[in-house]
Amino acid sequence: MNPFLLIAVLPFLMACLGLIPRAARWLPWAGAAIMLIQLPVVGWVCLPAFTGATTVYGGFMMDGMGAAFTVITTLVAAAATVQAALLLPAERRGEHNMTDRRFCLFYTLSGLFILAMYAVPLVQHLGYLWIAIEATTLMSAPLINYHRSRNSLEATWKYLLLCSVGIAFALFGTVIIFAAQHAFADGETTMLVSDLIARAGDLDPRLLRLGFVFCLLGYGTKAGIFPLHNWLPDAHSEAPSTVSAMLSGALLNCALIAIWRLSQIVAAAGQSELLHQLLVPAGAVTVIAASIMLLRQHDLKRMLAYSSVEHVGLLTLAIGIGSGRLFILHAFNHSIVKVALFLLAGGILHAYGTKAFSKLGGVLKTAPVWGVALMAAAFAIAGSPPFGTFISEWLLLRDTFAAGEVTAAVVVIAGLTVTFIAITTHMGRVVFGHGRNPVHVVAVRAWALTPAVLLTISLIAGVAVAPPVMQVLTVLARQGGRP
Amino acid sequence: MNLSQIDLLAAGAAVLAVWTCGVTRVKTQLLGLVGQTTLLAGICVLLGLEEAAWHMLILALVVFSVKAVGIPVFLGKAAERIGIVRDRGVSNNSTLILLMGCGLLMLGYFMTPHFAVPTMMNRGAAGMALALVFIGMLLMVTRRLALSQVIGFLTMENGIFLYGLTQTNGMPLLMEMGIVFEALVGVMIAGVVMFRINRSFEHIDVSDMRGLRH
Numbered sequence: 001m002n003p004f005l006l007i008a009v010l011p012f013l014m015a016c017l018g019l020i021p022r023a024a025r026w027l028p029w030a031g032a033a034i035m036l037i038q039l040p041v042v043g044w045v046c047l048p049a050f051t052g053a054t055t056v057y058g059g060f061m062m063d064g065m066g067a068a069f070t071v072i073t074t075l076v077a078a079a080a081t082v083q084a085a086l087l088l089p090a091e092r093r094g095e096h097n098m099t100d101r102r103f104c105l106f107y108t109l110s111g112l113f114i115l116a117m118y119a120v121p122l123v124q125h126l127g128y129l130w131i132a133i134e135a136t137t138l139m140s141a142p143l144i145n146y147h148r149s150r151n152s153l154e155a156t157w158k159y160l161l162l163c164s165v166g167i168a169f170a171l172f173g174t175v176i177i178f179a180a181q182h183a184f185a186d187g188e189t190t191m192l193v194s195d196l197i198a199r200a201g202d203l204d205p206r207l208l209r210l211g212f213v214f215c216l217l218g219y220g221t222k223a224g225i226f227p228l229h230n231w232l233p234d235a236h237s238e239a240p241s242t243v244s245a246m247l248s249g250a251l252l253n254c255a256l257i258a259i260w261r262l263s264q265i266v267a268a269a270g271q272s273e274l275l276h277q278l279l280v281p282a283g284a285v286t287v288i289a290a291s292i293m294l295l296r297q298h299d300l301k302r303m304l305a306y307s308s309v310e311h312v313g314l315l316t317l318a319i320g321i322g323s324g325r326l327f328i329l330h331a332f333n334h335s336i337v338k339v340a341l342f343l344l345a346g347g348i349l350h351a352y353g354t355k356a357f358s359k360l361g362g363v364l365k366t367a368p369v370w371g372v373a374l375m376a377a378a379f380a381i382a383g384s385p386p387f388g389t390f391i392s393e394w395l396l397l398r399d400t401f402a403a404g405e406v407t408a409a410v411v412v413i414a415g416l417t418v419t420f421i422a423i424t425t426h427m428g429r430v431v432f433g434h435g436r437n438p439v440h441v442v443a444v445r446a447w448a449l450t451p452a453v454l455l456t457i458s459l460i461a462g463v464a465v466a467p468p469v470m471q472v473l474t475v476l477a478r479q480g481g482r483p
Numbered sequence: 484m485n486l487s488q489i490d491l492l493a494a495g496a497a498v499l500a501v502w503t504c505g506v507t508r509v510k511t512q513l514l515g516l517v518g519q520t521t522l523l524a525g526i527c528v529l530l531g532l533e534e535a536a537w538h539m540l541i542l543a544l545v546v547f548s549v550k551a552v553g554i555p556v557f558l559g560k561a562a563e564r565i566g567i568v569r570d571r572g573v574s575n576n577s578t579l580i581l582l583m584g585c586g587l588l589m590l591g592y593f594m595t596p597h598f599a600v601p602t603m604m605n606r607g608a609a610g611m612a613l614a615l616v617f618i619g620m621l622l623m624v625t626r627r628l629a630l631s632q633v634i635g636f637l638t639m640e641n642g643i644f645l646y647g648l649t650q651t652n653g654m655p656l657l658m659e660m661g662i663v664f665e666a667l668v669g670v671m672i673a674g675v676v677m678f679r680i681n682r683s684f685e686h687i688d689v690s691d692m693r694g695l696r697h
Contacts, residue, residue: 127654131661138668145676150683157676157689161632164669165623168639171662172616175647178654182602189652210598 003045004060007070007118010038011077015111017104024100028085031107035074035081042074052475061124061194064476068328069121069257072335076249077114083343083450084110084242091240091350095147106146113139113246120254126174126191129258130167133222136251137163144239144247155231155238162231163222170218170258176211177265180204193261200268209274212266216259216278223255225316226286229309236305237355241346244301248308248342249335256315260327263319272322276405279320284408286313287415294422300345300355303426307381308338310419317412318396321403324477325470326396333388336458337380340451344374347447348430357426361433369448371431377451378427380458382420388461395465489526490607493645496522497611500618500638501588505581507569509562512634513555519615519638520551523645526608530648538656546644549663554637554670561674562630565681570628580625587617600650608649615642627688629677633670640666 014034017023023030048055049067056062062070088106092098116139119132137160145156177196180203181189190196196203217228224232236244263275290310297303311334318327347370348363349355364371380387393416400409496519503515524547531539562568572580591614598613599606615638622635644662647654 127661131665134665134669138665138672141672141676145679148679148683153676153679153683157629157680160669160673160676161623161636164636165620165639168616168619168636168643171640172643172646175643175651175654176598178647179600179650182600182651191655204600206597207600 002057003055003062004057004122006045007038007042008115010034010041011111011114011118013111015108015115018106018108018111019104021100021104024103027104027107028088031110032082032085035078038074039078042070046071050472050476056124059125059128060122062122064478065257065260065324065328066121068476069253069331070118072253072332073114073117073121073250076246076335076339077110077117079339079343079450079454080242080245080249081110083245083346083447086447087242087343087346087350088240106143109139109143110243110246113143117246117250117254121257124192124194126177126193126196126261129193129261130171130174133170133219133254133258134167136254137167137222140243140247140251143243144235146240146243147238149238152238155234158231159235162228166218166221166228168218169221170215173211173214173216173218176207176214177203177262180207180211193265196265197268200265201270203265203269205269205271208266208269209271212262212274213278215262216282219255219258219262220282220316223252223259223316224309224312225282226289226309226313229286229290229312232309233302233305236308237299237301241301241342241349244304244345245339245342248304249339252308252312253315253331253335256312256319256327256331259316260319260324263322267322275320275322276403279316280400280405280408283313283315283317283320284411284415286310286316287412288418289313291415291418291422294419297422297426298357300348300357300360300426300430301342302355303423304338304341304345304381307419307423308334310415311338313415314393314396314412317400317408321399321405323396323399325473326392326399328473328476329465330389330392330396333392333458333461334381336454336461337377337387337389340373340454340458341377341381343454344370344377344448344451348374357429360430362431364431369445369452373448373451373455374427375431376455378423378431380455382423383416384420386459386462387455388458388465391462391465487605487607489529489605489649490611492522492526492529493605493608493611493649496641496645497588497591497614497618500615500641501581501584503634503638504584504618504622505577507571507577509567509570509628509631510559512570512631513559513562516634516637517551517555519641521547523641523648524551526645526648542656542659545660545663549667550637550641554667557670557674558630558633561677565630565677567628567630570626570631572625573627574625580621583621583625584618587621588614590614591617598646598650603650605649608645612642612646612649615639615645618642629673629680629689632689633673633677637666637670 014031046067049062049064054063116135123129141156141160145152183204184202221228236247287310290306294306380389383389383393397409499515499519503512506512524543527539527543591610594613595610599609619635619639623632626632
């Protein structure tokens with residue numbers, strides 16, 4: 001049986017269930033159960049890739065990179081859906097214009113969104129990769145507008161427009177790369193990534209470079225690389241928190257994996273210096289710019305969104321120096337912690353009715369469990385030990401120095417320092433500051449459960465990075481590309 | 484440079500796009516888009532006849548019915564329902580935009596050697612495709628209304644389609660179909676969002692949405 005169909009079955013089931021308005025009562029829990037069952041299913045399907053095997057079926061291919069990001073996406077989606085089962089019904093009590101149909105449509109769109117995100121790391125055809133990424137934009141736009149407030153509408157419009165322009169550039173780049181095959185002796189054309197890597201030497205170098213630059217502009221917009229990040233803070237802060245978690249934890253990775261695949265082709269064509277010249281500065285500038293913007297935030301979810309921009313910078317840097325294993329490792333660590341933070345922010349937004357720093361404070365007193373979890377997560381996202389993010393940032397800096405990119409490494413270190421100060425200051429005010437009374441009384445402890453589990457995973461990831469783990473990561477990163 | 488029939492049609496599409504830059508009436512802008520897309524479908528038919536490739540004819544039909552009929556009719560209906568007639572642009576000076584469009588057309592022309600594929604017959608069309616992409620971007624930046632920004636986006640897509648059509652030996656048909664339908668779905672969703680913006684802001688003037696600027 002086709003293993004890729006097996007992955008798609010459960011999210012598709014969730015999407016179908018969402019079409020029944022009567023299911024509004026039990027759908028949140030059914031959705032959570034579905035995504036929890038999805039975890040072992042995906043684990044089973046992806047298992048061969050972790051030992052070095054590559055499965056090809058139709059236009060899909062499960063290589064190490066694909067398997068790693070499928071697992072990350074599943075983890076993020078499962079955590080978000082479980083938290084949605086707690087958050088969404090509670091939020092709904094305050095919204096009288098939310099009909100059953102609209103409520104259930106959330107699950108239809110989530111299911112389709114998750115399906116599109118699975119397609120991105122698994123397709124092997126550059127054209128279908130583009131279609132899959134465009135599909136993620138189209139499916140997530142209505143999700144951002146779930147609450148239908150003025151601000152969320154404005155954010156949705158900005159998201160749709162900017163990402164569509166970006167994605168149009170990526171399409172142009174894809175077509176140019178297709179045109180770069182005119183020099184093939186046998187006149188055959190291909191868009192499969194593995195074939196392009198194998199025949200990269202015969203590609204027209206001038207057109208390949210043009211194509212890569214256009215694709216970088218396009219997918220970079222979707223990933224939020226500075227200065228193309230403009231839409232990101234709006235969309236991530238105005239979306240419902242569970243959707244923000246999926247946008248930050250899974251969708252950004254999707255755009256980055258597209259850049260990774262293309263960078264493989266460019267490197268195979270013997271133009272690694274182009275990657276160094278473009279991606280390394282782009283990553284370093286993104287980190288420092290995001291860290292400066294982090295300083296002047298006054299909104300909890302916006303701050304988290306800018307922190308995502310910063311981590312996108314780090315991931316771009318990892319792609320730039322050609323380190324696939326650090327790309328996987330840091331994407332995993334960032335996704336886990338950022339999802340935990342967004343889910344906690346969702347609870348706070350509901351309990352206090354605001355996400356403005358000026359009106360938040362004293363979480364540790366009113367809800368001790370949340371306070372502890374928030375502070376731990378803040379330290380984790382700022383890259384402090386013993387969490388996984390520290391290890392991956394450390395290794396990334398070491399490899400950047402080793403690659404001879406000293407300036408970039410110094411800039412990144414400055415950026416990380418500023419980020420640490422910004423995040424701990426803001427979060428410290430929220431957790432310790434003057435006590436404010438929450439507007440809703442909520443079942444506090446249960447809401448911190450999912451974030452706590454995620455933070456535990458991050459903690460384990462921080463302690464467990466040992467030679468055997470790096471070995472597995474190297475195996476994952478090597479398949480279908482350069483070592 | 485010798486101009487082939489196809490180069491001429493491509494140039495026609497680009498000139499139509501420049502003309503659209505100076506138009507303020509939304510319905511007329513849509514007409515410009517229809518003309519532009521029809522010319523591209525014509526190129527598709529010519530290429531199909533030249534190479535006796537039946538799938539190009541199917542593609543031409545799909546492009547024509549979706550992008551030259553379906554989408555403009557949908558957008559026209561949307562304009563009527565929202566009740567908008569003109570979009571004077573952010574600068575309120577359509578002549579300036581028209582001149583900038585001319586400049587971009589020239590830029591596209593001069594960039595032709597960088598983007599054209601040396602083995603292809605219709606190298607001139609590459610520059611026109613580039614001009615269409617640039618002009619589409621210009622339209623998106625300078626228009627005030629959400630609806631005419633969508634027109635700019637479709638112009639951009641047309642440019643990319645033209646490049647793929649003339650500078651490659653045919654992208655896989657399935658992929659091109661996927662792209663066309665993706666554009667359709669995108670316009671649908673944009674249309675829905677537009678109605679919502681209109682309902683909650685009572686206008687679709689994007690430059691007046693400033694809630695999120697901190």
